[in-house]
Amino acid sequence: MTKQPNILTDSFGRQHTYLRISLTELCNLRCTYCMPAEGIQLSPKSHIMSFDEVYQIAKTFVDHGVTKIRLTGGEPLVRKDIGVVLKKLASLSVELSMTTNAVIVDRYIDVLKECNIKNINVSLDSLVPKKFEKITRRNNYQQVLDNIHLLIQEGFNVKLNAVLIKGFNDNEIIDFINLGKELPINIRFIEFMPFDGNKWDKQKMVSYAEIMELVNATFSESQVQRLQDAPNDTSKNYKIEGYKGSFAIISSVTNPFCDSCNRIRLTANGRIKNCLFSASESDLLTPLRKGKDIKPIIKKAVQAKFKTRGGMDTSEKFEKPELHGKNRSMIAIGG
Ligand code: SAM
Ligand code: SF4
Numbered sequence: 001m002t003k004q005p006n007i008l009t010d011s012f013g014r015q016h017t018y019l020r021i022s023l024t025e026l027c028n029l030r031c032t033y034c035m036p037a038e039g040i041q042l043s044p045k046s047h048i049m050s051f052d053e054v055y056q057i058a059k060t061f062v063d064h065g066v067t068k069i070r071l072t073g074g075e076p077l078v079r080k081d082i083g084v085v086l087k088k089l090a091s092l093s094v095e096l097s098m099t100t101n102a103v104i105v106d107r108y109i110d111v112l113k114e115c116n117i118k119n120i121n122v123s124l125d126s127l128v129p130k131k132f133e134k135i136t137r138r139n140n141y142q143q144v145l146d147n148i149h150l151l152i153q154e155g156f157n158v159k160l161n162a163v164l165i166k167g168f169n170d171n172e173i174i175d176f177i178n179l180g181k182e183l184p185i186n187i188r189f190i191e192f193m194p195f196d197g198n199k200w201d202k203q204k205m206v207s208y209a210e211i212m213e214l215v216n217a218t219f220s221e222s223q224v225q226r227l228q229d230a231p232n233d234t235s236k237n238y239k240i241e242g243y244k245g246s247f248a249i250i251s252s253v254t255n256p257f258c259d260s261c262n263r264i265r266l267t268a269n270g271r272i273k274n275c276l277f278s279a280s281e282s283d284l285l286t287p288l289r290k291g292k293d294i295k296p297i298i299k300k301a302v303q304a305k306f307k308t309r310g311g312m313d314t315s316e317k318f319e320k321p322e323l324h325g326k327n328r329s330m331i332a333i334g335g
Contacts, residue, residue: 007299008064010274012307014261018232019066021054022268023085024074029101030137031125033163033198043269049285051081055088057266057284060294062092070121072099074268083111090115099123099161102147103140109154121159121188122148126169127176135168152183159186159248164206173211174218180245187247188235191254193276208236208251232262252276258308272301278310 008016025042027035049057058069069089076082077100089096097119098112105112105120112120124144126132132141151158160179164170176187189211194200215224219240227237227246234257235248251257258275265273270285282301284294 006064007295008061008066008264008302010302010305012305014259014305015065016262016264016302017066018068018070018263019058019061019266020070020072020263021058021266022073023054023071023076023082024048024079024268026078027073027075027101028078028103028138029075029140031123031163032135032137033165033192033200034195036196036198047269047285049268049270051085051088053270053285053288054085055092056288057270057294058089058094059092060298061264062094064295064298066094068095068097070097070099075101075103077104077108082108086111086115086117090117095119097121101136101140102144102151103138104143105147106150109150112156113154117156119157119159120151121161122151123161123163124148125162125165127172127179131169135165148185152185157186159188161188161190163190163192164211165192166204166206170206170210173206173214177215177240177243177247180240180243180247182244184244186237186245188250189247190250191252193252205253207254208249209254211249232260233257252309256309264302272298274301274305275310277312278306280304 005013005015010016025040025048058066062069069092071085071089073079076098079085086096096115096117098117099121100123102120102122102124105122122144124132125135129139129141132144133139148158148160160176162169162172162176164173173189176189179185180187189206191207192200192205215238223241225239225241227239229235229237234252235250237246237248239246261275263276265276266284267273267281270288271281271283273281282297284297287297288294
């Protein structure tokens with residue numbers, strides 16, 4: 001049955017059923033592609049949504065058709081009241097999941113299970129400790145690796161996110177895929193995307209086509225199996241015959257998947273962004289605090305969504321820094 005248009009249906013008929021909530025702008029890592037070296041201007045603490053405000057805004061979205069919520073950040077687990085946030089959101093009728101760097105996830109296994117969180121995405125950009133340290137500017141490699149194994153042992157569905165950067169970790173693509181020989185994980189290669197302060201350069205990006213060229217040169221045609229992607233999936237999924245795990249490519253730059261986009265984002269300071277690449281935001285938190293109805297603001301923001309990548313609909317526009325330089329850093333958007 002097709003759903004009726006509502007405040008979460010945009011002018012192209014796309015229904016937004018997936019809300020990604022950033023719970024904090026803070027992080028215990030400093031990934032170079034996400035956080036500028038000089039750090040970011042943090043929102044004052046009083047401008048960050050409380051757990052109850054997160055719940056109230058999330059509930060409004062769920063009441064209007066959101067069926068999936070992913071918690072992200074910054075690093076969602078560094079929020080002091082993360083347990084309370086999780087329990088409040090778990091009371092909504094929604095599939096709850098999380099994206100984390102996994103540095104401290106071992107402390108939260110019980111609460112994650114209690115809240116029925118099954119799907120956890122973990123960022124890991126290198127399997128070489130020194131390179132991990134270089135990209136994250138921290139030395140938590142072993143902790144992260146141990147925690148990935150712990151999550152798998154504890155029965156979570158784990159996806160690994162690796163942002164590929166030419167000359168840095170593109171020589172690890174096959175090593176990452178081979179992790180799936182014994183581990184039931186989905187390795188997702190993400191094309192490096194431009195955000196404020198991350199010194200994006202097309203030359204540094206490893207494209208979908210380049211990844212597949214390497215895969216096809218390494219494995220035989222019969223070994224590489226194309227899997228069926230889930231509806232609204234942003235990734236193209238593959239499996240190597242006989243491997244427990246699989247791999248996928250998220251090609252937001254070379255192959256945008258905007259036509260089937262069902263995502264909307266809420267930043268930690270209570271603003272909605274109708275697209276990861278959109279430079280504009282709509283404040284929900286201030287009106288909520290004043291007791292105003294936030295539904296008309298949500299509707300207007302959804303209606304204003306561009307057809308493709310926040311208006312960056314050609315690769316030429318992508319390459320003009322003035323068009324994407326105005327966006328926030330990823331750390332403050334919530335990937
Ligand atoms: N701290 C958590 C983590 O690292 O998983 C959650 C937040 S992080 C911003 C969410 C995702 O965004 C991560 O998988 C990260 O790799 C991805 N990301 C950040 N900056 C990116 C960029 N410039 N291009 C592509 N992906 C990026
Ligand atoms: Fe932190 Fe995640 Fe950004 Fe790395 S990618 S700095 S772990 S928010």
